Amino acid sequence: MSKTIGQLDPAAALDGTETVEVEQAGVSARTTVDDIAARAGAASVGRLAGINDQTGTAYTVAAADAGKDIRCTNAAAIALNLDIEATSGITAGFWCLFSQGGAGAVTATALAGVDLRAPNGAATTQQDDPRGLEYLGGDVWRVL
Structure with a gap:
């Protein structure tokens, strides 16, 4: 049976096990919410796309x-550099997390031409402290 978005089981959709039938141009396929997210190049619903360990x-x-x-x-302080769109290739809507996995505080640092907005601070304060980063476009970054 084909389901519309309103017919999806929310719990199954969040854990990626809900199956949906997708039809486009007369071709029908059965897939999971996680498959749809992966094909769209996005992280699965409710999950990180991975961890990038930096030492x-x-x-x-x-x-x-x-x-x-x-x-x-x-163990020492870490500068997390944020570059302009023309150099980084990052576009509006980009987001990621950064976290302090060791003793050194991690500080989001604006490189030349970047407008950094961090109303609650741009640095972690202790081990396991996570912060969010969002690229708003126009060389504007925001620490969440």
């Missing part, structure tokens, strides 16, 4: 970090 004292956020947690584990 150095500086790292520049890349397009491949979309939906991931950039976990920084150095």
Whole structure:
């Protein structure tokens, strides 16, 4: 039986096990919500796209970090560099997390030409402290 979005089981949709029938141009296929998210290039519903472990004292956020947690584990302070769109290739709507996995605080740092908005601070305060990053477009980043 074909289901519309309103007929999906919310619990099954969130854990990725709900199956839906998709029809486009007369071709029908059965798939899961996770499959749809993967084909759209997005992280599965309610899940990180992965973890990017960084051990150095500086790292520049890349397009491949979309939906991931950039976990920084150095004992010294870490600069998480945010670059302009023309250099990074990151476009509006990009988001990721960064977290302090070691003793060193992680600070979101604006490179030349970047407008960084961090009303609640741009740095982690203790081990396991996560922060969100969102690229708004127009070389504007926001720490969440």
